[in-house]
Amino acid sequence: MTDDPQIATRSETDTLMHAEAAEASAAVRRLIAANGDTLAALGARLRAAPPAVVVTCARGSSDHAATYGKYLIETLVGVPVASAAPSVASVYEASVTSPAMLCIAISQSGRSPDLLASVAAQKAAGAHVVALVNDTTSPLAEAADTLVPLMAGPEKSVAATKSYITALAALALLAAEWAGDDTLKAAVRTLPDRLAQAWSCDWSAGREALVDATNLFVIGRGFGLAIAQEAALKLKETCALHAEGFSAAEVRHGPMEIVDAGFPLIAFATSDSAGDGVREAAAEFTTRSARVLLADAKGGGTLPALADHPAIEPILMIQSFYRMANALSVARGLNPDAPRHLSKVTRTL
Template identity: 80%
Template sequence: MIATTDQPPAKDATATLMHAEAAEAGAAVARLLAANRATLAALGERLRAAPPAVVVTCARGSSDHAATYGKYLIETFIGVPVASAAPSVASVYAADVAPSGGLCIAISQSGRSPDLLASVAAQKAAGAHVVALVNDTTSPLAETADTLVPLMAGPERSVAATKSYIAALAALALLTAEWSQDAALTEALDRLPERLGAAWALDWSGVVALLRDASNLFVIGRGLGFGMAQEAALKLKETCALHAEAFSSAEVRHGPMAIVDAGFPLIAFATSDQAGDGVREAAAEFAQRDARVALADAAQDGAGSPAALRDHPALEPVLMIQSFYRMANALSVARGLDPDSPRHLSKVTKTL
């Protein structure tokens, strides 16, 4: 268990744009599901009739972490291999893509990064069917898409992407559910907006106390939870000026374990299934070294500290990242920072 703190933050953490926008994730997901069910049902039928040999994802930053989640979804529910395109292959090296006729899933909040657009154009030229998960439907990426999936997150003014990231996760889960026709995942998606509200209300103040004065930490997950570990580590860098590294619980026991000693902080995301078992085992091993462990364990269904909700294992990581966002916003304020305007960052990163 993590001790909570009674010390108030330097200012009202609920007054930030990040707090307000992350709190809207449930409503954004409800809009996304309503707007895209028919589109993705038609795409699912197309993919069942002519399964692609490979799926290629194109994304940067938080969107690439969503793509990691999508990789595990598609590979576990469908069995089609998923690979992440390296945007520099197209934007720097101008290399052609071998004809494949596969599926390209491009994910972006803005849809305007030049290297992303170059990578998608190369995939399309090679015969790929381009599915664009994008928040800005007036963007060049949206215009390029063969299948457009508006994220429906609404305006997002804070530099730190939150509701648009969760909407991208939900879109990938909906695509997978329609493609696989998995009834349990479809049912879980129906209740996801409400469950996101419950996840937002969970108390993660103990993690704020744990990390208020930290300088380094690990974030671990596994399988469908690994993309959340990546996203959490990025958000801690962006909004809290914390050096955070994300690892799979299967990899962290190798070289990274060597730097862990007493007092080293760790956040762990454990789903309720067998992938979560590996995270729980790694967290226990860290605790034996007297590391300071914050284990969000969905198997405890809200009983742990920090609390995590039990649901369909494929959607538990989505609920965890929603709880994490509220904590990260509060931690940023507690560390005297502005989560809406991280140093040296802008909303659209135009990498060439």
Template identity: 65%
Template sequence: MSASLSHPLKRPEDTLMFREARESGDAVARFLDTNLETIARIVTRLMANPPRSVTTCARGSSDHAATYGKYLIETLIGIPTSTAALSVSSLYDSPVFAADTLCIAISQSGRSPDLLTSVKAHKDSGAFVIALVNDFTSPLAELADEALPLCAGPELSVAATKSYITSLAALAALVAHWADHAALKEGVNRLPQHLTQAFDLEWSGALPTLTPARNLFVIGRGYSFAVAQEAALKLKETCALHAEAFSAAEVRHGPMAIVGEGFPIIGFAPSDSAGDDVRAVAAEFSGRGANVWLADAKGNGNLPALAAEAVLEPILMVASFYRLANALSIVRGLDPDSPPHLNKVTRTV
């Protein structure tokens, strides 16, 4: 373990990260109470003028939420969805041809210059712009055609938690109404209660494996790949632990060669066919002697996970994961609220 103790040791429940992640259910409830009328207006426009493609604009945790949005839109709506390379507009000042497209911008602060430059380029070229943004007074909210305030409230820990979860829930709510998917709409309405239950699940059994670790893989697929990306980022950010996120399909193309005896793995397996592949990879790695920690919505993992609509299960899993990451940071001698060299708002150009 490379971490060093540089602050008075906190209890896990005393951190801002713990308190803010625990508020995720309430944040999602506020989002739904505030935004259903706006979502209905957005859906009316999208149904009347279907976009030929969707582009997402985001960085960091928000970009991981965009990955989740891509899977939602492509599986439930069928419209190709891609991620904008923000530097194309902010550094290269290249033209964007975005007429008849939808641009979804996701940000906690709504103030990063490269994000704003890219979103403006898409809007000026004819894209319909939706912003999911926690700071509703931000330039991004003003720039968008329609803005959905995340309503997560102040997030003081450097590590984004409740704003990320609310971004996932916002995308699920938007696509559920766009697809007129009754079961998903009902599942989204139950998310606040389920998130509270998920945060209370006990994942501390993984601490003895992860505390001395230096490297690990985080595995997901489909809807859960976005959660694997986010978990890997949080392990680097709050725990000084090198973690890489892989799709259960992609990990077979070379990276799995380094997985052997004692290698740590975290897997996120929802109850759908993509989750079946995560379970298969987890079983293969376990057979090699790897230390596999699997959150399995079918109930066969060693990390407890709630069953719900398969689309929503990864949101519940990341709530449970945040509690684990917070505790792991503390036992590794770190402060998850103040990772070294990081600021809450990153203003890239």
């Protein structure tokens, strides 16, 4: 807990993180309006001439969004997706000899040197660069062949929230257009209203269970793996809480060994078969008397979760999580807007 009286008396609704995360619904509405035609045209282009492989370029929360995009593209379209290692271009100065044909770069600021070097290497090899970026004046935006502004608006809290959600929404719409999936396209169109509902879900049980925690696991699978990774990062950033994100399939290997009575777990279970794997893992944790916080789109979990298209459910869950993480940070006597050792733009080389 902090000795700073201003932080100690802060309300959870007084933070920038709370205000900005609450804007996700409006931000996604702007994203769809601004990029609907662009993504429809890109989807038609990709259907006519599918790339052999897609390469994503991102770090941090944006790389978690790229994981979500990987599952969408590989399941809906069948094209392999690989994550570029930015240091290959920025540190080793290696060139790309096989063009990906499609490079998806994701960034809030669009200014990190290693990200830009990686994108430049892909473009030099002949890849078509799609940039999902919040700052349309950035070098990444200028380098794009197809620019997709995230339309999140100013985000002053160090913890990215609405820009992450808009990146997920953009990837969902891109994949839906590429696959010609009318069901998913319709689900994306309803996402702004559903996000508003997700923001109202009561996750106070999570705050109460984790206020004195020191370590925990966060698990998901399939479309939900990306938000497990993101939630673990946010718990580190905003709550100074050691959290590790795992696939529900991987957590049963080495990580399960350290789980004993009272060990906390957040589990994100979608309504599809991947979610079944999460529910099975959560049940196994329960037999070890772990403290399981289950967000289950099929209902009955500790944390309320909205049912929707399985690809959309993780976006709704992370919106509910953000509100809880902000409240947990304040309850632990911290300032979620300004973590001690972090800055808003990370300029890695």
